[in-house]
Amino acid sequence: MEEEKKKSRVLIIGATGRLGNYLTRFSIESGHPTFALIRNTTLSDKLKSLSDAGVTLLKVSLFAISL
16 A cells, blocks of 8 residues: 555546557556546547556547547
């Protein structure tokens, strides 16, 4: 429990891209609570992969952010 308190929360913008995907996976594997900002138009197979890995997905549009 004490170990979890020391981990930073990480927000990744572009988590479904090549570099973003690498950073997201590294963050999760390092034990950080990881959040990904994603567009409503992102392909569902990429989202499922991130979600299955433990990433919290935050869907956004140009006008609003929804959880």
